[in-house]
Amino acid sequence: xxxxxxxxxxxxxxxxxxxTKKANLKEEIAQLEKELYDTTNTKVDEKTALLLxxxxxxxxxENKEDTLSPVYLFKGGEICMNIKKGxxxxxxxxxxxxxxxxxxxxxxxxxxxxxxxxxxxxxxxVAKDKYEQFLFKYPNHELxxxxxxxxxxxxxxxxxxxxxFEANLTNENEVVAEK
Numbered sequence: 001x002x003x004x005x006x007x008x009x010x011x012x013x014x015x016x017x018x019x020t021k022k023a024n025l026k027e028e029i030a031q032l033e034k035e036l037y038d039t040t041n042t043k044v045d046e047k048t049a050l051l052l053x054x055x056x057x058x059x060x061x062e063n064k065e066d067t068l069s070p071v072y073l074f075k076g077g078e079i080c081m082n083i084k085k086g087x088x089x090x091x092x093x094x095x096x097x098x099x100x101x102x103x104x105x106x107x108x109x110x111x112x113x114x115x116x117x118x119x120x121x122x123x124x125x126v127a128k129d130k131y132e133q134f135l136f137k138y139p140n141h142e143l144x145x146x147x148x149x150x151x152x153x154x155x156x157x158x159x160x161x162x163x164x165f166e167a168n169l170t171n172e173n174e175v176v177a178e179k
Contacts, residue, residue, distance in 0.1 A: 022063060029055045029072070036079075049079050053088065060095075070100035074109055081112060086120035089113075107138040111147065124155045 032052040036045065056072035063069055077092035093113040096103055103109065114130030117123045131147050131154070138144065153161050 022059075022066075025055060025059050025062070026068075029059065044083060046083055049083050050085075052076075053079055053092075057092075064099070070096050070103040070105075073100075074103070074105055077109070077112060077116075081116045081120055084120055086116050089116045089120065107134065107141045107143065110134045110137065111143050114147075118150075118154065128154055 029052065032048060032055060036048050036052055053076040056076040059066075060069040060073050073092050073096045077089045077096065080086070080089035080092060090113060093109050093116065096109045097106065097113065100106070110130065111134055114127050114134060117130055118127035121127075128151065131151050134141075134147050135144065135151075156164070
């Protein structure tokens with residue numbers, strides 16, 4: 001009986017410490033988010049941004065089943081993408097896709113993964129593959145038209161896009177003139 005009491009006491013103590021740690025981490029995250037998104041700052045403080053990303057990851061690592069975990073990983077990916085830390089953004093977006101396939105922003109996560117490959121890492125081949133995966137998995141998503149347009153012009157220079165646009169415009173004008 002004494003052993004059972006000791007086990008219960010230790011379990012309760014560990015549970016209490018775990019809950020306190022989780023609450024403290026959420027408070028730290030809230031404070032860092034407030035600092036990072038302070039509208040009086042004209043430039044993003046990269047040190048604060050990376051510290052916040054580390055806290056997001058720590059929270060997700062310690063609370064894998066918590067519904068905030070994919071949210072935090074997604075936010076961390078967005079931050080890394082925006083401060084041009086492509087490798088880290090890709091890691092976090094992939095983690096959301098793999099660990100939380102039913103996350104309500106799964107489609108947006110895949111889109112941002114492709115976008116990161118295209119615009120941060122300049123890896124057009126992988127970006128194309130990810131955009132195509134998006135179209136396959138989410139053919140009716142609100143971003144589908146945008147992805148189709150991206151794929152149409154992916155890897156082309158602005159000059160090539162303008163030339164193609166002008167050629168299409170000329171062809172349309174010729175068809176109208178013939179009628």
